[in-house]
Amino acid sequence: MKCFSSLAAIAKRLEGKVALITGAASRIGESTARLFARHGANVVDGGYSTTSVAFGETVKEFLRLERPN
Numbered sequence: 001m002k003c004f005s006s007l008a009a010i011a012k013r014l015e016g017k018v019a020l021i022t023g024a025a026s027r028i029g030e031s032t033a034r035l036f037a038r039h040g041a042n043v044v045d046g047g048y049s050t051t052s053v054a055f056g057e058t059v060k061e062f063l064r065l066e067r068p069n
Contacts, residue, residue, distance in 0.1 A: 015040035018065040020058075022046050 019036045023029030024045035033043045044062040 006011075011039040018042045018044060018062055020046050020062050027029050 014036055017040075019033070019041045021029050021033045021036070022045075024033035024043060029045075030069065036045045040066055042065045046057055046058045046062070046066065
């Protein structure tokens with residue numbers, strides 16, 4: 001039972017947070033992104049296959065979500 005209560009606590013802490021996940025398009029990164037999103041996090045993908053310009057835009061989006069004002 002302790003495991004489930006720990007997962008519930010972690011899930012609650014993700015609500016409304018922004019998560020920058022590298023490699024969210026596939027494999028473990030995708031699974032992590034889906035799990036975080038399912039628990040209320042806003043997920044931004046900063047994968048290694050993105051160009052430096054695209055990654056810069058990803059970081060800007062991350063910062064915009066983290067600090068909306």
